[in-house]
Amino acid sequence: MADHDVIVIGAGFAGLYQLHRLRALGFDTRVIEAGADVGGTWYWNRYPGARCDIESVEYSYSFDADLEQEWDWSERYAAQPEILSYVRHVADRFDLREDIVLNTRVESLDWDDATQRWTVTASDGTPRTARYVIAATGCLSVPSRPDFEGLADFAGEVLWTSSWPHEGADLAGKRVAVIGTGSSGLQTITAIAPLVGSLTVFQRTPSYAVPAHNGPNADRLAAARTRYPERREVSRASSKGFDCDEEARVLLIETEAEAVVGELDRRWDIGGLCFGSGFSDLLKDADANEAVAEYVRARIREKVKSPELAERLTPRTYPIASKRMCVDTGYFEVFNQDNVTLVDLAERPIARMTGRGIVTEDGAAYDVDVIVMATGFDAMTGALNAIDIRGTDGHSLRDKWAHGPRTYLGLMSAGFPNLFTVTGPQSPSVLSNMMTSIEHHVDWITRALTHLRERGLRRMEADPDAEDNWVHTTNDLGDLTLMPQAASWYMGANIPGKQRVFMPFVGGVGLYRDLTNGIAVSHYHGFELS
Numbered sequence: 132m133a134d135h136d137v138i139v140i141g142a143g144f145a146g147l148y149q150l151h152r153l154r155a156l157g158f159d160t161r162v163i164e165a166g167a168d169v170g171g172t173w174y175w176n177r178y179p180g181a182r183c184d185i186e187s188v189e190y191s192y193s194f195d196a197d198l199e200q201e202w203d204w205s206e207r208y209a210a211q212p213e214i215l216s217y218v219r220h221v222a223d224r225f226d227l228r229e230d231i232v233l234n235t236r237v238e239s240l241d242w243d244d245a246t247q248r249w250t251v252t253a254s255d256g257t258p259r260t261a262r263y264v265i266a267a268t269g270c271l272s273v274p275s276r277p278d279f280e281g282l283a284d285f286a287g288e289v290l291w292t293s294s295w296p297h298e299g300a301d302l303a304g305k306r307v308a309v310i311g312t313g314s315s316g317l318q319t320i321t322a323i324a325p326l327v328g329s330l331t332v333f334q335r336t337p338s339y340a341v342p343a344h345n346g347p348n349a350d351r352l353a354a355a356r357t358r359y360p361e362r363r364e365v366s367r368a369s370s371k372g373f374d375c376d377e378e379a380r381v382l383l384i385e386t387e388a389e390a391v392v393g394e395l396d397r398r399w400d401i402g403g404l405c406f407g408s409g410f411s412d413l414l415k416d417a418d419a420n421e422a423v424a425e426y427v428r429a430r431i432r433e434k435v436k437s438p439e440l441a442e443r444l445t446p447r448t449y450p451i452a453s454k455r456m457c458v459d460t461g462y463f464e465v466f467n468q469d470n471v472t473l474v475d476l477a478e479r480p481i482a483r484m485t486g487r488g489i490v491t492e493d494g495a496a497y498d499v500d501v502i503v504m505a506t507g508f509d510a511m512t513g514a515l516n517a518i519d520i521r522g523t524d525g526h527s528l529r530d531k532w533a534h535g536p537r538t539y540l541g542l543m544s545a546g547f548p549n550l551f552t553v554t555g556p557q558s559p560s561v562l563s564n565m566m567t568s569i570e571h572h573v574d575w576i577t578r579a580l581t582h583l584r585e586r587g588l589r590r591m592e593a594d595p596d597a598e599d600n601w602v603h604t605t606n607d608l609g610d611l612t613l614m615p616q617a618a619s620w621y622m623g624a625n626i627p628g629k630q631r632v633f634m635p636f637v638g639g640v641g642l643y644r645d646l647t648n649g650i651a652v653s654h655y656h657g658f659e660l661s
């Protein structure tokens with residue numbers, strides 16, 4: 132039996148940094164990763180056009196000043212191959228690989244009260260135990276694979292953006308269908324439109340998208356290098372975990388219409404996800420939200436030549452930013468191409484697949500060579516629920532979370548001692564620059580384990596009352612916003628049968644950091660330590 136101080140599940144950005152921190156402090160740590168290499172999201176999602184939509188100088192580690200100074204980000208938003216090289220470089224640079232077990236999936240975790248340890252069962256059959264387990268399993272790591280009738284009969288190729296073939300896919304000249312118009316769909320569609328013979332886009336819900344204005348990065352990188360520490364600190368104190376120039380925020384409903392448009396124009400020209408950040412009531416006031424949504428709708432009309440097509444591509448059924456906004460580079464313009472067709476599933480849902488392609492409920496048949504599924508993820512809870520986790524008295528986490536996740540601070544769940552989650556549900560995680568949130572959680576967990584060790588303690592568990600309060604707080608805060616109005620993956624609404632509950636903490640990264648650090652200072656108020 133291999134016994135460790137800590138087992139970390141997942142070798143994405145979170146798992147790697149967690150290993151680096153703990154090993155430096157002398158904790159015997161193993162990382163177990165299902166994939167054949169490190170990188171997590173950036174190992175699996177290799178579809179054409181995949182890139183980050185937070186600037187690379189912010190969507191990167193901040194823990195090592197030399198790494199910051201030495202790594203060259205070639206574009207404002209790095210593409211997937213460059214991000215994957217960066218993660219691999221980090222694994223090599225800090226000698227992390229020797230403590231990572233690849234190609235191995237953790238299947239179950241069982242808490243043993245007598246030994247105060249977790250038994251970790253994984254697909255390689257090696258028996259392992261650990262004092263602590265840290266789930267760095269990712270919020271967007273379990274693909275949603277809708278059960279389309281007849282999919283197995285389709286004679287062509289089916290490709291999933293979330294597990295794109297490593298050798299690539301030759302789409303040149305082919306008849307390609309893409310199902311899904313979230314961030315993955317938008318990026319794929321834009322990248323493949325110039326190559327394919329014909330492209331048929333199956334859209335269930337249109338997305339709000341803001342321009343990336345991507346491009347070479349030399350000037351930005353040079354500027355960032357002169358003030359990385361200051362910039363990172365602004366990000367850590369911000370609401371979204373990256374610098375969105377929030378200082379000058381005002382209430383849209385108290386601002387002259389002309390000034391509103393001026394501010395939206397300014398941010399549109401800068402590009403990226405800070406677009407709505409000038410207005411503090413964007414997600415709180417329906418009128419404010421509608422004004423910003425209308426601005427984006429007008430921009431779509433400018434880009435799409437056919438007014439009828441523009442209208443179909445225009446989101447109207449949910450508030451802007453209540454689903455994660457997309458960042459695009461010419462997505463809407465793709466629909467001006469003769470070889471691109473939009474199928475509006477709101478009018479004609481998919482009925483089934485056949486040997487030749489896709490048939491909609493009105494009987495229309497779309498014959499294609501390749502179907503690309505950009506249908507998203509079982510987000511936030513999917514990867515945790517995929518593991519059979521049994522806490523004290525054999526209680527299952529899956530059962531406990533059947534009506535939605537229950538955590539204290541998004542870090543632990545009562546009844547599951549010594550089990551931590553990095554960017555777990557009910558923390559800011561997916562509403563933020565994930566790098567900022569990952570580094571904060573890893574630092575917080577590392578500090579907690581050090582605190583226990585220094586005091587000869589062996590067990591840490593969330594107090595059920597503190598957890599109840601936190602669950603109410605996160606739900607109530609979510610309900611104060613417009614976010615629950617969308618059928619989004621934040622709500623679990625994209626997975627049939629999943630409980631609809633708003634999962635992230637909306638209070639912002641800076642507030643959350645102060646709160647959680649304050650709890651650490653107050654000897655982990657709300658946790659039981661023994």
Ligand code: FAD
Nearest residue numbers: 141143144145165171172183184185236237268269272565
């Ligand atoms: P992941 O990268 O998801 O890694 C988790 C790892 O755990 C995976 O490798 C998985 O195989 C492994 N794992 C899970 N379960 C098990 C198990 N049972 N046993 C063994 N291994 C397991 N966020 C941003 O902030 N900005 C962006 O621009 C951005 N772009 C994105 C683009 C795409 C295409 C996607 C899908 C997500 C994007 N995200 C972005 C979110 C992204 O997931 C995070 O930024 C970040 O990469 C998450 O890192 P992680 O280590 O927490 O999780």
Ligand code: N01
Nearest residue numbers: 182183184277311312313314315316335336455505506507
């Ligand atoms: O997934 P999504 P994603 N029939 O859930 C549709 C991050 N990310 O992989 O909206 C027909 O957003 C679904 O329709 P609807 C980012 O956080 C970032 O694109 O549910 N359609 C939707 O259009 C992002 O938010 C980047 O009605 C079906 C699409 O599929 C998150 O990952 C890039 C369907 C799924 O969109 C997830 O993005 C990529 C069905 N049965 C990802 N089921 C960056 O740019 C689903 N759909 C950084």
